[in-house]
Amino acid sequence: MVEQDRARGTGPGARERRPDRKPTMADIAQHVGVSRALVSIVFRGKEGASEETRRRIFEAAAELGYRPDSLARGLRSNRTRTLGVLFDLRRPFEVELVEHMYPAAEQLGYHLLLGAVTPTRGQEHVVDELLRYRCEGLIVVGPDLDGHRLDAIADEVRLVEVGRAVTRGPVDVVRNDDALGTRQAVEHLVALGHRRITHIDGGPNPGASDRRAGYQRAMTDHGLAGEIRVVPAGYTDEDGAAAGRRLLDGPLPTAVIAANDQAAIGLLDVMLRAGVRVPQDLSVVGYDDSRFAKLPGIDLTSVRQDIPGMADFAIKAVVERLDLPEREPKQIALPPQLVVRGTTAAPHGA
Amino acid sequence: MVEQDRARGTGPGARERRPDRKPTMADIAQHVGVSRALVSIVFRGKEGASEETRRRIFEAAAELGYRPDSLARGLRSNRTRTLGVLFDLRRPFEVELVEHMYPAAEQLGYHLLLGAVTPTRGQEHVVDELLRYRCEGLIVVGPDLDGHRLDAIADEVRLVEVGRAVTRGPVDVVRNDDALGTRQAVEHLVALGHRRITHIDGGPNPGASDRRAGYQRAMTDHGLAGEIRVVPAGYTDEDGAAAGRRLLDGPLPTAVIAANDQAAIGLLDVMLRAGVRVPQDLSVVGYDDSRFAKLPGIDLTSVRQDIPGMADFAIKAVVERLDLPEREPKQIALPPQLVVRGTTAAPHGA
DNA sequence: TTGTAAGCGTTATCAC
DNA sequence: GTGATAACGCTTACAA
Numbered sequence: 001m002v003e004q005d006r007a008r009g010t011g012p013g014a015r016e017r018r019p020d021r022k023p024t025m026a027d028i029a030q031h032v033g034v035s036r037a038l039v040s041i042v043f044r045g046k047e048g049a050s051e052e053t054r055r056r057i058f059e060a061a062a063e064l065g066y067r068p069d070s071l072a073r074g075l076r077s078n079r080t081r082t083l084g085v086l087f088d089l090r091r092p093f094e095v096e097l098v099e100h101m102y103p104a105a106e107q108l109g110y111h112l113l114l115g116a117v118t119p120t121r122g123q124e125h126v127v128d129e130l131l132r133y134r135c136e137g138l139i140v141v142g143p144d145l146d147g148h149r150l151d152a153i154a155d156e157v158r159l160v161e162v163g164r165a166v167t168r169g170p171v172d173v174v175r176n177d178d179a180l181g182t183r184q185a186v187e188h189l190v191a192l193g194h195r196r197i198t199h200i201d202g203g204p205n206p207g208a209s210d211r212r213a214g215y216q217r218a219m220t221d222h223g224l225a226g227e228i229r230v231v232p233a234g235y236t237d238e239d240g241a242a243a244g245r246r247l248l249d250g251p252l253p254t255a256v257i258a259a260n261d262q263a264a265i266g267l268l269d270v271m272l273r274a275g276v277r278v279p280q281d282l283s284v285v286g287y288d289d290s291r292f293a294k295l296p297g298i299d300l301t302s303v304r305q306d307i308p309g310m311a312d313f314a315i316k317a318v319v320e321r322l323d324l325p326e327r328e329p330k331q332i333a334l335p336p337q338l339v340v341r342g343t344t345a346a347p348h349g350a
Numbered sequence: 351m352v353e354q355d356r357a358r359g360t361g362p363g364a365r366e367r368r369p370d371r372k373p374t375m376a377d378i379a380q381h382v383g384v385s386r387a388l389v390s391i392v393f394r395g396k397e398g399a400s401e402e403t404r405r406r407i408f409e410a411a412a413e414l415g416y417r418p419d420s421l422a423r424g425l426r427s428n429r430t431r432t433l434g435v436l437f438d439l440r441r442p443f444e445v446e447l448v449e450h451m452y453p454a455a456e457q458l459g460y461h462l463l464l465g466a467v468t469p470t471r472g473q474e475h476v477v478d479e480l481l482r483y484r485c486e487g488l489i490v491v492g493p494d495l496d497g498h499r500l501d502a503i504a505d506e507v508r509l510v511e512v513g514r515a516v517t518r519g520p521v522d523v524v525r526n527d528d529a530l531g532t533r534q535a536v537e538h539l540v541a542l543g544h545r546r547i548t549h550i551d552g553g554p555n556p557g558a559s560d561r562r563a564g565y566q567r568a569m570t571d572h573g574l575a576g577e578i579r580v581v582p583a584g585y586t587d588e589d590g591a592a593a594g595r596r597l598l599d600g601p602l603p604t605a606v607i608a609a610n611d612q613a614a615i616g617l618l619d620v621m622l623r624a625g626v627r628v629p630q631d632l633s634v635v636g637y638d639d640s641r642f643a644k645l646p647g648i649d650l651t652s653v654r655q656d657i658p659g660m661a662d663f664a665i666k667a668v669v670e671r672l673d674l675p676e677r678e679p680k681q682i683a684l685p686p687q688l689v690v691r692g693t694t695a696a697p698h699g700a
Numbered sequence: 701t702t703g704t705a706a707g708c709g710t711t712a713t714c715a716c
Numbered sequence: 717g718t719g720a721t722a723a724c725g726c727t728t729a730c731a732a
Contacts, residue, residue: 022506024709035719040711050717065506070482071425072709075724079711080421089449092442099439103470111479114464120453129461132420156372156415237646269647295642296587297619374725385703390727400701422725425708429727 023064031060043068074134082111083318084130084157086123087141089116093288093307094141097162100311101139108319110137127153137318142206143167160318162310164206170329172317174310177333178207179214181303184338185257185285186218188301192346194255194283196227200243200267202259203234211259211287229253233263240266248274252282254347261286261293261302268298268343279345289339299342306334373414381410393418424484432461433668434480434507436473437491439466442640443655444491447512450661451489458669460487477503487668492556493517510668512660514556520679522667524660527683528557529564531653534688535607535635536568538651542696544605544633546577550593550617552609553584561609561637579603583613590616598624602632604697611636611643611652618648618693629695639689649692656684 025039032039034053042049042057049057060066074080083105087094098114105112113135115126123144130138137158143150143166151169153159165173182199189197199215202208212230219228233243240263247256248270258264264286268278276282286293289304313332321327375389382389384403392399392407399407410416424430433455437444448464455462463485465476473494480488487508493500493516501519503509515523532549539547549565552558562580569578583593590613597606598620608614614636618628626632636643639654663682671677 026709036709037711037720038718041718044711048717053717067478067482069425069484069709071421071430071484072724073711075419075421075425075708075726076710076712078724089445095439095445098466099468102466102468106470114466116448116452116462116464118449118452120456128417132417134419134421241646266646269645272647292642292645295619296591296616297622298647376725386726387704387728388702391702394727398701403701419725422708423727425710425724426726427728428708 023066024069025066027064028057028060028066031064032056080111080134080136081109082113082133082135083137083139083315084113084115084127084133084135085139085141086115086117086126086130089118091142092290093305096307097141097311100308101315104312104315105319108315110315110319124149131157136322139314139318158318158321160314162314165331172314172321172329173331174313174317175333176207176305176310177335178210179217180333181287181305181336181338182211182214182257183218184336185287185301185303186215186222188338188340188344189255189257189283189285190222190224192255192283192344193349194347195224196253196347197224197255197257198229198231198247198253200233200240200256200258200263201230202263203232203239205235205259208235208259215257233259235260235262237262237266237269239263240268241270243267244270244274248276252276255283255285255344257285257287259287261288261290261300264300264302264343265292265298268300279343281348283344283347285338285344293339293341301341301344302339303336304339305336309334373416374419375416377414378407378410378416381414382406430461430484430486431459432463432483432485433487433489433665434463434465434477434483434485435489435491436465436467436476436480439468441492443638443657446657447491447661450658451665454662454665455669458665460665460669474499481507486672489664489668508668508671510664512664515681522664522671522679523681524663524667525683526557526655526660527685528560529567530683531637531655531686531688532561532564532607533568534686535637535651535653536565536572538688538690538694539605539607539633539635540572540574542633542694543699544697545574546579546603546697547574547605547607548579548581548597548603550583550590550606550608550613551580552613553582553589555585555609558585558609565607583609585610585612587612587616587619589613590618591620593617594620594624598626602626605633605635605694607635607637609637611638611640611650614650614652614693615642615648618650629693630698633694633697635688635694643689643691651691651694652689653686654689655686659684 025036029036029039038049039057042054085098087098101112113130113133115130117123117126139160141162143161147167150167154169154171160172163175199212201212216228231243231246233239240258244267264284268284271278271282278284286300286302289302292298293300293302317330375386379386379389388399389407392404435448437448451462463480463483465480467473467476489510491512493511497517500517504519504521510522513525549562551562566578581593581596583589590608594617614634618634621628621632628634636650636652639652642648643650643652667680
């Protein structure tokens with residue numbers, strides 16, 4: 001027997017007890033009395049092993065507590081079947097997106113390797129980490145790197161951007177149709193009878209300019225170009241509160257559309273403290289349909305992004321480009337959906 | 351030159367363009383004209399290479415776009431310096447905990463491998479995945495597996511449990527001192543002059559029984575055993591709202607301590623709708639100091655767990671046990687801190 | 701200071 | 717159906 005390689009002593013001292021070493025395929029092979037190659041075949045589910053052998057190998061594996069080694073496997077096969085996902089742990093939206101990527105990846109036979117951006121780990125650092133683990137594709141949620149850097153990365157690995165496009169290279173992009181969301185909000189309010197609808201702007205934040213543009217175009221389309229009013233703000237409570245205070249200085253609109261939920265909540269608070277009743281005196285719409293929007297006592301009408309759809313698209317896009325190397329990259333903007341809750345109603349005079 | 355191994359053709363056809371293959375140490379070695387071993391030494395920062403050689407190797411690495419291969423490294427050295435972290439992506443508390451683990455791990459020279467539990471991936475599945483990547487230690491946040499299973503895992507890898515202890519094996523455990531948190535809440539309220547303090551119970555949820563016990567003991571210690579009142583509820587908005595409605599059936603206490611923020615918020619909503627003013631008529635304390643508690647318009651007094659402290663302890667514990675194999679496992683309960691906000695004040699009669 | 705050679709646990713390519 | 721053998725990219729004695 002030439003290939004006895006790492007066979008351990010089976011002399012009188014070696015009883016039935018568990019070995020102190022992690023069992024390998026060689027151990028199973030030895031235990032069953034076949035070659036390692038055959039064990040490998042069985043574990044990969046390839047054909048080329050008899051039913052009887054399969055059974056005995058699985059049996060031995062269970063008995064020895066064997067677990068395949070992803071490192072060795074990836075190294076040798078040059079195929080990790082792993083997708084890296086770069087996202088920001090502090091953003092609930094991105095976390096939820098990641099959650100939805102799992103079933104999609106699993107179904108296509110890929111693993112997810114999470115690369116969390118945190119205050120101590122920038123995107124560049126995380127990309128490097130992911131690439132060292134040989135992930136075959138990279139999904140970057142909320143890319144923050146400059147376009148050139150990302151183009152260089154796209155050169156090394158299949159890339160998908162989620163949220164916004166910062167590159168012109170061969171990269172798939174999936175994002176929310178931000179403009180459509182604010183349009184839906186405008187249309188909902190117009191249908192309720194509102195005309196004086198103000199937008200609380202998101203400033204330089206991701207998606208904010210499209211949300212503003214969607215508002216402006218929808219207002220124009222409904223003959224309300226003269227009613228367009230944009231109050232500069234941002235994505236935080238405090239931004240929304242400040243915008244609310246500005247609004248209180250003049251005659252109130254009958255409805256506001258905030259660039260996101262946080263700002264809407266800050267604004268809501270200022271309004272309620274000032275004695276403005278919502279939705280009787282003022283209708284308020286948020287954006288993101290975050291957990292805050294669903295809270296009793298807030299119950300905010302809000303625009304929900306299609307998170308499962310985006311997750312699904314991102315995974316499928318990268319896997320497709322892995323399987324069909326010459327497939328052209330796609331770009332897509334998924335439609336959001338307005339979730340109507342308690343902060344919107346017909347205006348007073350209607 | 352015996353060791354020219356995978357040297358690629360450098361003939362007339364091979365211009366300066368980037369190779370289509372990922373560069374390896376062999377490429378750098380060849381480029382510089384040294385052995386692979388030397389390149390390895392340099393990349394690991396070990397001494398035994400001249401300054402000049404170091405410089406030239408780093409230069410070549412940068413030029414070729416080299417990136418060390420974590421798979422090969424881990425496989426060969428049998429040392430991945432990787433810690434697996436099992437946590438639930440849906441629980442903001444756990445996500446925040448993970449975020450704080452990064453700096454601690456990085457400082458000790460370890461990487462984190464995230465194992466996210468989601469509705470489609472149970473704890474067992476995630477543990478298996480993590481172990482296949484050869485992580486050397488495993489941090490299980492909110493263990494849900496039964497004790498025997500976890501004991502078996504502790505047999506394969508250094509284990510730390512965060513949140514609760516489900517095993518008796520050689521395992522470190524770090525958790526919040528849940529009872530101390532409710533005690534702090536009781537003492538805060540008593541200092542404000544409250545006596546009729548009711549606890550909104552967390553039911554069978556993690557930490558809930560300790561929170562209840564802390565409340566009961568603190569009440570007793572302040573001579574308020576006769577005022578102890580526990581309303582069964584849970585950890586959701588709806589649980590809190592239901593408890594609030596029950597409370598409204600009888601004479602109101604002057605203060606309530608909810609088992610968590612969600613329940614507190616559900617209760618708050620019911621109270622405000624019923625015309626009960628907070629904090630004038632009723633003081634409310636939550637638990638977790640979640641993002642909800644900080645929202646303007648909620649501004650909830652709440653008990654904050656020491657998340658950075660727990661993260662730090664978990665990482666240090668597992669690394670210590672990796673470095674000092676015979677170190678005894680530790681168990682610790684970290685003290686939380688009461689964060690006083692707008693929902694607590696002196697009772698009416700005070 | 702530097703090079704040689706032997707693996708780590710797996711898969712791929714041949715043979716038989 | 718099955719087995720031997722050579723890699724994958726790296727680390728680690730040990731030799732020079």
